[in-house]
């Protein structure tokens with residue numbers, strides 16, 4: 380069976396948590412496509428030209444733990460605006476999406492560009508302030524001393540870059556279900572996501 384679930388949205392809206400839970404619920408494989416751009420961004424910071432980094436990217440470079448920092452996130456957002464970088468990453472994502480057994484991909488352009496034919500599409504969002512609060516808590520828990528104002532500025536800067544780039548900008552697909560998690564607990568957000576996807580499965 381082939382069934383693709385596309386989950387897009389801005390940074391720290393809860394996409395990652397929801398995508399993992401959805402993949403587990405349906406027994407599907409999950410790809411966090413932000414990791415591809417983060418791996419290219421990390422290589423750019425290490426001096427590798429981004430297009431070359433994208434064209435030679437290896438699966439073992441997608442180590443989530445090493446790619447979490449704010450510097451890598453900003454670098455990822457910058458390399459993601461380069462059309463040749465995006466083009467180099469398309470085939471890998473489409474191959475993953477079409478695997479037998481079902482797939483969940485989360486990112487910015489999955490429902491609009493990578494998998495416009497996805498059976499289920501969600502656009503997960505929340506206000507910039509709520510997203511910054513969540514990210515700030517995560518960073519504090521991990522031992523970082525970054526203040527809230529810096530995190531909020533970072534979230535807004537990345538939003539602006541991701542939404543305003545010419546190639547594959549962040550926006551909901553016309554047929555996406557929009558899930559605003561600002562007022563939802565994690566459990567509520569996951570339940571609503573699963574309900575929205577289940578309704579597409581039954582058609």
Ligand code: DC
Nearest residue numbers: 390412413416455456459486487488
């Ligand atoms: O989801 P994330 O925060 O790990 O993504 C890091 C950056 O990568 C994000 O700011 C924009 C870019 N990205 C993208 O352009 N397209 C995707 N499908 C996923 C991420």
